[in-house]
Amino acid sequence: MNKLTNKAGQVAFRLSPVAAGCAIFVSAMATSAFAQEAVPAVPAAPVVETAVEAPSVVVVTGIRQGIEAAISIKKNNSSIVEAISAEDIGKLPDSSVAESISRLPGVTTQRSRASGKAAGVSVRGLSPDFNGTLLNGREMASTSNSRSPEFDLFPSELMGSVLIYKTPDASVIGQGLAATIDLRTAQPLDFGKRVIAISAKKSRLGVDVEGDLPEGDGKRLTFSYIDQFANRTIGVAFGLTKYEEEGGAQAKFNSWGGWAPTLPYNGQQVALPGGFTADTEVNTHNRDGAFATLQFRPNRNFRSSIDLFYSAGDDGYKKTGLEGAIGGNANGAYDPAGVLQNVTVVNGVAASGTLTNFKGVVRNHIESSEDDLKSVGWNTEWKAGDWTTNADLSYSKAKKQSSRYETTAGLPGDATALDTISWTGFNGGNFTDVVYKTGLNYADRNVAKLTDVNGWSGGVASPQAGYLALPHVEDTIKAIRLTGKRSIEFGPVEALQFGYNYTVRDKARTGEEGRLVIKGGNPYGTAAVPGTDTVIAGTTGLPVVAWNPLGSLGTIYELAPKVDADILNKFWDVKEKVNTAYVKADLDGTLAGLSYRGNVGAQIVHTNQTGGGYAVDLARCTGNTAATCPAKAVSESSSYNDVLPSANLTFDLNNDQLLRVGVAKVLSRANLDDLRASSSVSINTSGPFPLLTGSGGNPQLKPFRAKAFDLSYEKYFGKKGYVSVAGFYKKLDTYILRAPRAFDFAGVITPSTPLPQTGPYAGSTEGLLTQPVNGEGGSIHGFEVALNVPFELFTPYLDGFGALVNHSDTTSKVTLPSFGFANVSFPAMDIPLPGLSKKVTNLRVYYEKAGFQIAAAARKRSDFLGVVSDFQDNQQLTFIKGETIVDLQASYEFQTGYLKGLSIYAQAINWGKEPFQEFTVDRNSVTNKVDTGRTYSLGMGYKF
Template structure:
């Protein structure tokens, strides 16, 4: 490390200063502040700062729009933005709901609670986004890389930037976009700000079930001290919700088998699940920022973010096969008293009906803690160096209990009930009316027991199921950066540095079947309590109880240890080193002024993973003693070179033409990189039966794409803009799950079951499905956005405005459905389609927001629409599964008034309505008109008060 003496002062070499800054930056700044020259400079700078200071206040919808427009207009990349003045003005309880109003951005509602949690940008699934907090990668509490957005209350977020084009100075970028959540910076405020709000919610209005309630409270405090050299911002939020009841119906994939009736085969409903879901949740969040800026040469910022929440969902309902049995204790039915038309029984009665009364409890606790420390030191008029340290840790503990009640497995056939149905036309499964001969709200009928023999018979009774997975994720990063002002033609400045990130993530847990404590294979126990509940909207009543505390009192846990269960435990570690350089541009081309940047990232990755491999050559049972296993490991090392360029041409008249190009990567979800492997005889293959296995791939490399973006933007000062954009992505490498021939002989023994029929009878050769780097394809689209106040047309419409956008996206990528696996290790889309498009891709996405704001009155109506798409949901094991999700339109309303004078000045009251059209969550198999699963959330009304000082 070298130094030079310049005019009596020490001047550090830029990179040497960066390395030393973390330890000596603060002391250096304080020492510099004691010199008389610096004191004079500080006084002059403070006068200038005070004169130019912009007071950041929450001043309504239009102020929020203006701030977001300013960010978009002045950015050198193609970005969309939401500012703090805008967040929270509609019923936006999470960041995901807020940014869903941006062009080309859409969200998927969580199937459990109906809230927007997953964000898709330009037709790519949420896993293709890079998600940052104050420019730093974050840990997650799910199998995915990116954190779940409901962990970030909107009240704690100062602004959100969505980068649609790559930027060499951004770490953790995504292939679709990079979403950067930013908390408040207290020294950006001109004075002390104290704000508080309280909200009360009514949840599930018109859901067809009980109403729920909730409340939210927030407090924000921003202040400056020591002659504005120290800044503090503190945000606290707390909310609790009880959703009341949500009605759900599942038609078992639209199954309509045929039964013999009077010598002919007629179609009847195959089976159904109808239930009511009651969810309770609470979350506490805190955000703290400390800034220290003793002079114009040094600034230090510390960010702390914490979010803790828990959620429980109690499901009560009835499920069972109508026509055929679903287990060894469930015999097939016989159709009588049917009314038949065109081969379809519109009504009838089916014997041997064994219903499962479900009382399930799914709960989880999560917490996310993040810490970041950034230091900037200006060395002279040319050089500035920066260091950044960050730590993020996320944990989720999941507890899933499922119980079944009904008639025990040894119930004589003469005592089994029947089920009658009416109103069936062959496709309208959710409209069919059912009536059972037995009363399942009677605890003498609904006994806690193994109803259908799903455990395999009396030697392994299964009266329920329990799963207890845990997710742990840690991300640590360090970054060193140097900035240099330039006067080299169009090169205005240069930035270069290094970033190192280490990530360790694991999923562990246990699961198994429940059996009645101390009983035999047909044992039963009376259901505690006296509660009854409706089975969804079916009109059937069932016995209800809370299974909390029943393990060890009513049930024993029989832990499963087999290939499928053990494959769910894994760990993945990554070490990513990035060297980057970027130059800012400011010049003229053919009389057109332009700004922008071009740069390069060189990203080296070392990854390793572990997982479990059951030794099927010696596995004779499902316990540790009878089914030994070993830990598999694997990994890879590779380097990606990622160039990028962004240029914005000034066309005059506040018009800009932007061009962006670059190469991008998105890393695979961490559960795809596990080293686990399991297999068994599978009858769902195209050449059934055959040995079929599923594995992770620790050598998996990222998705890769080259992108080209073009955008035209016309601004009307800071009041509004019109933009038209198009984009093209060449997906060079897409990760697919594809089966390939594989010989399982090293993992088999003489006792391993092999296929007995078909072309693979007696063969150890079968099919192994695992994530692989395959060829990609093209995707393209365009976006149109209008965000203008109507006062631009006539002053008579002052206060009125509109924000509207539409995007179209299409792709040539087709993925084989054989690689999408169900909890039973069968193809998710079996018997429906052989290939699907990109998960997360809705071809058409649009939003419209009409508002009025004047004299303290604010009114807004907003609608968000996305067409049907392939989405991801969590199954009963908390594993991600793919499904077809029906397109939907969500409408929100808002009315508020802020007092403009008097002792109530700074106080505002508001009313909000979310999901005004009561749009349900709907799944389908292949035909969007054939709905297989419906969840009705109802409307949510919110009333509250905001106070600002």
């Protein structure tokens, strides 16, 4: 609500449209309820706890058990939700939580650029940054620039269920604008008996990758234990998982954003491929995960539980490849301009040809990281009469230490006998299909030596034979939550809940970077590449020298620490204090002859944020060391308030039909690195005239805010299946975009700071500042359809068969300036919201009977704008081609005899070998392609 002051000096309040809508809901429900006093209330059936099942009960397990559990969650929730439940204790239907979630209506994933596995989760066409992610209802720390943790931190075997709120509930803290994803571990007192589960899996990765590259392998072990003691007043659950993977070799190719410059040839300008980076990459992933829950429930009026979660792992990526500029990128003596020879010109394009003075750069890079996430929560609930009180304390901490070694080999900077490069098959846009051939053999250690090949850091004055970066991220969240709930009888209101949550979050990114210099002091110095290994460079078929640079600091290289505005701009710290008070009413009544249930409420949120960072004084910055480019720590604070009303109603249309309506105001906070106070300013001479340009964060940034309306029709077939049709509309009040704007730097520079000397901005402090800012206006809308049915509903002859199919179509009227793209600079043009796929379709068919389970699944999404990390650890935008991923799964569980409880299974992931592909403007001109091949897995498990 917006506060106003009237002429008499009294305080009045103006209802926002969403708040008014919620008020109308409550008023209408109350009027209807009082008008129908003759309709008696039907008492709810008492819940009877028992550890013994009646012998006539048919126990459903496996795929159908998971489906029925998820349907029950969806059907009985007062909000519009999607759910997925473990098929059985110790496993989910897929190898990762992200893959399982991606099969739900309106949900999809972006695959990792490095591994090809499902990573970030998008809901209703919005990027993962628009989601709130919770663990057992609590916010978690993260090791990325985003607020939510990466999903690969959560082994699927440790999850009991996943609940996705598509409409907000006033009692849920940490909600997102797109959705709120609540990951839930198993609660031991929810089980009727002791359960012990053990499983082991062996995998082959990168099978049938293009180029006949080596395959990888992996192994995975899990153990889960759930038990109850002291007459079911104490429950204990814990789980352990460990996996180790060395991925198969991946052939990658990057055309530098589809760069096709022109060079003169026989009196005309002809287009040619401007350059490429082709790598063969091998990745490793190791992780240990654990959870533990202790529950104490001595009676119906008191319960207390402690949840612990731990995940620690290390990831590594070894890249070996070749890169080089072909046209338009001469760098003085280090990389002199070449001359075209023997060119075949077709429609102004150099379809084939040769370029002289080529300098190939052999890359041997290693990126590695170690991370860990610890979360602990203590929840206690006490009932006294009509009141239920709850206290929840939580703590979450995440750390990530990374290292990035980049080494270059080739001809030294003062070489005079340079190489040639030839190509065939270029049509102006098919960059990934071009065939290259070099004149020199870069697999020969007498040719390719460790050295500063291209003088990228300034040449003789600042040699750089490699680069080392050591970023460190640390994030801590502390929270306390107090709630009280009272049963009442006031019209349709059957209970009132009040709550308060206080969260403090501290996150920082620190580290150091530096140039690797060949020992000895000679800027043209070289060193032999250790070892004898060679590797094919990506998709080119060209062999290059290969080695592991770990441990080479001090033996081959010396480190020259590097400090400049761009580097310091990546180091920051952010602190948030968020106070949230809420009230929620649970509703149960009738309207126009229809019974309904639901909730209405509001959150009042006060946020105080402080962004820290570094500012560089250009007047004193004469080099790239701490001594020659001094900086000072800066910080800036801001605060703001939000009122977030919400209402959810579910109407019973009889015959297991439900109509759901949701209306709310929602928000998503900015990524934490966007709130940094770091900034940099320099004179940009790359344009038509010199001017001051700067970049940085914005501690004054406000969240994405939107008004949301949801409508869903659902028809259930008992607890076995359902069909649903849903529509949604989100009116964006504010959003965050990164774009340059006119800015006067007079307040952030000193009188002695260098200014442009020529052009229209000569002597001027005005220029362009690029930072995240709030924009206004726009909308997102779409629809979803879903069908989840066993075929026995149609005929008993198809008992055991079933299918899940859903489709979503999303449209956005929000367009953003095209800044922040990877490897390319655009003229002014509009782009869609990141993460938005217009069409997403999921299909899963299965057969399950007599212990056999067979399932095939496919998920398809259209092209979308993704977010990736570049070689400098910065977030960049890139278009990602639509894809269809097909997975297969088969298993058998012994039903009787000595082997009862033993199961064996096989999986095939990405059966169609769908590559990960990026493009810039034309989807037919692929600029980056990653071929990950198939993954085969065999495993066995035992449950007793």
